[in-house]
Amino acid sequence: MAFTSNDDINAIRSKADIVSIIGSYIPLSQRGKNYVCVCPFHDDHSPSMSVSPEKQIYKCFACGKTGNVFTFVSDYEDVPFLDAVAIVASKCGMEFKRSTTKQPSTIFKTEYEIMNLAQKFFQNNLRTEAGKEAMAYLQERGIDEKIIKEFGIGLSLDSNDSLLTLLTKKGFDEKTLVDIGLVNNVGGKFYDMFSRRITFPLWDRDGNIVGFSARVYRGEKDVSKYMNSRESKIFKKGETLYNYHNAKDVAKREKKIILVEGFMDAIRLSCEGM
Numbered sequence: 001m002a003f004t005s006n007d008d009i010n011a012i013r014s015k016a017d018i019v020s021i022i023g024s025y026i027p028l029s030q031r032g033k034n035y036v037c038v039c040p041f042h043d044d045h046s047p048s049m050s051v052s053p054e055k056q057i058y059k060c061f062a063c064g065k066t067g068n069v070f071t072f073v074s075d076y077e078d079v080p081f082l083d084a085v086a087i088v089a090s091k092c093g094m095e096f097k098r099s100t101t102k103q104p105s106t107i108f109k110t111e112y113e114i115m116n117l118a119q120k121f122f123q124n125n126l127r128t129e130a131g132k133e134a135m136a137y138l139q140e141r142g143i144d145e146k147i148i149k150e151f152g153i154g155l156s157l158d159s160n161d162s163l164l165t166l167l168t169k170k171g172f173d174e175k176t177l178v179d180i181g182l183v184n185n186v187g188g189k190f191y192d193m194f195s196r197r198i199t200f201p202l203w204d205r206d207g208n209i210v211g212f213s214a215r216v217y218r219g220e221k222d223v224s225k226y227m228n229s230r231e232s233k234i235f236k237k238g239e240t241l242y243n244y245h246n247a248k249d250v251a252k253r254e255k256k257i258i259l260v261e262g263f264m265d266a267i268r269l270s271c272e273g274m
């Protein structure tokens with residue numbers, strides 16, 4: 001439950017000037033008593049957005065987007081409302097303290113903790129004797145040490161329960177492990193979802209590990225080359241764009257983003273220094 005005071009939000013709203021806040025993202029030019037700019041919410045080529053200092057609102061006459069300083073920042077930065085309030089506050093030199101008992105990022109604290117443990121385990125496996133063949137496979141394909149680190153590449157062992165054993169020893173129950181897709185339940189028996197595969201962590205937009213993609217590397221013919229985590233409460237395929245958490249700030253700054261089809265394509269681009 002959040003205890004954010006409306007008074008605080010109103011105080012920030014009255015201190016924030018919509019012209020300077022929007023102007024910190026997009027160039028504005030004065031037209032009469034209002035300002036105009038190219039609308040960032042549709043493919044705009046002429047300034048369609050009008051910003052009113054008097055009413056402290058903006059409105060796009062082409063796509064219809066309208067709102068106040070907080071909705072602008074929320075939409076532009078693609079962040080929740082309260083994050084937008086905090087951004088506006090800091091742009092005005094104010095502090096916005098949120099006293100919440102549960103931040104969104106802590107809702108799935110246990111699930112993220114398990115994913116991080118799995119990730120550390122996979123990464124470590126690649127560095128052991130058991131990882132030599134996988135490491136050679138990666139290096140043959142031009143995936144060097146820097147890329148392995150950058151993308152957190154790891155290895156699931158030649159075993160059906162090494163991760164299961166590690167995580168249950170740490171006190172996590174099988175049901176939670178099945179729910180987040182690290183373990184399979186086959187008729188009441190539990191097995192690691194990934195084994196004998198090179199692992200690639202998948203992150204959400206905030207950089208939390210929410211799943212894995214894993215590929216074979218020994219030329220196996222009778223199994224699918226890639227295996228992905230199934231959807232779970234933390235992993236929504238339709239909402240997950242590989243490496244977006246790393247790319248989003250640069251993309252905003254440079255106003256461009258390169259979209260590729262598969263996550264390996266994204267890694268390839270990084271190998272090429274892009």
Ligand SMILES: [Zn+2]
Nearest residue numbers: 039042060063
């Ligand atoms: Zn528009």
